[in-house]
Amino acid sequence: MNWLVSILNFMPSLRYTVTPENLFRQEILALHAYHVQPASGMVKLDAMENPYHLPQEVRDEIAQLVADAAINRYPDPGAHQLKIGIGKMTNLPTGMDILLGNGSDEIIQLLAMAVAKPGAVLLSVEPSFVMYKMIAAFVGMKYVGVPLAEGFSLDLQAMLDAIKREQPALVFLAYPNNPTGNAFDADAIKQIILTTPGLVVVDEAYYAFARDSFVPLLADYDNLLVMRTFSKLGMAGLRLGFLAGAPAWLEQLEKLRLPYNVGVLPQIVGAKLLEHHDILLAQAECIKQERVKLFAAISGLMEVKVFPSEANFILFRVARATMVFEGLKQRGVLIKNLNGGHPALSDCLRVTVGTAEENQKFIAALQETIRVSL
Ligand SMILES: *Cc1c(COP(=O)(O)O)cnc(C)c1O
Secondary structure (H helix, E strand, C coil), X not given: XXXXXXXXXXXXXXXXXXXXHHHCCXXXXXXXXXXXXXXXXXXXXXXXXXXXXXXXXXXXXXXXXXXXXXXXXXXXXXXXXXXXXHHHHHCCCCCCEEEEECCHHHHHHHHHHHHCCCCCEEEEEECCCHHHHHHHHHCCCEEEEXXXXXXXXXXXXXXXXXXXXXXXXXXXXXXXXXXXXXXXXXXXXXXXXXXXXXXXXEECCCHHHCCCCCHHHHHHCCXXXXXXXXXXXXXXXCCCEEEEECHHHHHHHHXXXXXXXCCHHHHHHHHHHHHCHHHHHHHHHHHHHHHHHHHHHHHCCCXXXXXXXXXXXXXXEECCHHHHHHHHHHCCEECEECCCCCHHHCCEEEXXXXXXXXXXXXXXXXXXXXXXXX
């Protein structure tokens, strides 16, 4: 056969042409790229970012650190300084350890790569964070999404049945959940942890806005890991996430982590910001207060159903959501349109809690859009 290939290669017209379609895996070709909307000049309430700026003194400190940073050197692969900061602010139970990711998205991918034996299952709920399903496809895992019950609560029986049937290697539960905003029942999650033959990862991306955490329970369950990100707390641009859990798990995952996944600048700036964790938590507190006001304002509108939230965003349902979304955009306010995605989210929109001023602009634009479209 080799001689045939050689001859064909000398005859360009006969040469087998390589294309993405015939070279790439079918799972990848079938994916839709994660879409980020253009936002310049808009009131940006689409991505759960912290809207507040840092105090000038902190910005000056950061400027000095960046000026002095050894960006000609590779970063500390162990990110010791940053890990110490995280350990302190997380109140990590003794004996537990931390693995750092370039955002928590990267940690989801590390976990999936580690367990992706042929036929291995990644299980989550629906609707939830879309990256669980996407990353399952990236690594060739089977994905199972168990529908949430009324009011987006966990359907515990359906979960336990699915876990017994599918024997998942990896279960992801966002706590609070994105895009619904509610936190699931903690006792139900504990039953899921006990029933799952593989790892259960509680994704606490919104911990700063929530009432409860699984970090203190890490030592109680040997198949529990807790994942967090600093993105929603005001560091989305730094790309810093971490996984907390028993060293036995993290040591293995460390082998898969690319050695310099967290750069010099995110390490030093992240560590500095954690020294000022109180400032960020105070900002989160403002966001929680604004959330209450925003919830009341949306609830006051005609024909709108609002879902309770323990995160820094609010999900609501409105007639002709896509028209409303477009109307908001025309008025300079960008939120997230979830209509047309998961059936349980038909006519749903998600708005990030912004500053008082941004929220007022959003409410005014929403009122006007609804009035015009009636
Ligand atoms: C935003 C989000 C993440 C990802 O955060 P990054 O650290 O920015 O990658 C993970 N999980 C949930 C539930 C999120 O909403």
